[in-house]
Amino acid sequence: MTVSSSISDSELLAWLDEDLDTERMTEIELALRASEELKSRLIVLIQERDHGTVTVGEVWRRQHLSCPPRHELGSFLLGALDSAVHDYVRFHLEIIGCRTCQANLEDLKQSRSTAPDVLERRQRIFASSAGKLPRDGK
Numbered sequence: 001m002t003v004s005s006s007i008s009d010s011e012l013l014a015w016l017d018e019d020l021d022t023e024r025m026t027e028i029e030l031a032l033r034a035s036e037e038l039k040s041r042l043i044v045l046i047q048e049r050d051h052g053t054v055t056v057g058e059v060w061r062r063q064h065l066s067c068p069p070r071h072e073l074g075s076f077l078l079g080a081l082d083s084a085v086h087d088y089v090r091f092h093l094e095i096i097g098c099r100t101c102q103a104n105l106e107d108l109k110q111s112r113s114t115a116p117d118v119l120e121r122r123q124r125i126f127a128s129s130a131g132k133l134p135r136d137g138k
């Protein structure tokens with residue numbers, strides 16, 4: 001019934017090593033996004049394989065896998081993602097603790113809160129330096 005139940009432990013490990021064909025890589029990544037159970041299995045596998053000497057987050061970052069694209073982080077901030085994807089991004093940020101994505105998210109928050117202000121200031125500066133804009137030109 002679900003894709004996740006058809007994915008073996010050895011396939012999950014192969015996925016971590018990017019040792020599968022592209023189609024299967026994509027299938028497993030999508031299944032991971034959708035399945036809490038599969039994520040849990042992956043975490044256990046990583047911990048077993050690394051005998052607890054490497055944290056899950058380190059493995060994740062080392063593999064450069066599964067970072068959501070920046071636009072997805074933006075949608076995450078807006079709460080505009082499908083719930084499965086939203087959960088995945090939260091998992092990535094909070095459980096995996098990906099510093100790159102946390103920094104990206106901070107950056108997005110900053111630009112979101114300052115952007116309209118900056119834009120307005122630029123428009124004012126432009127208007128005053130041009131000095132020729134009609135008053136009703138807005």
Ligand SMILES: [Zn+2]
Nearest residue numbers: 067098100101
């Ligand atoms: Zn990330």
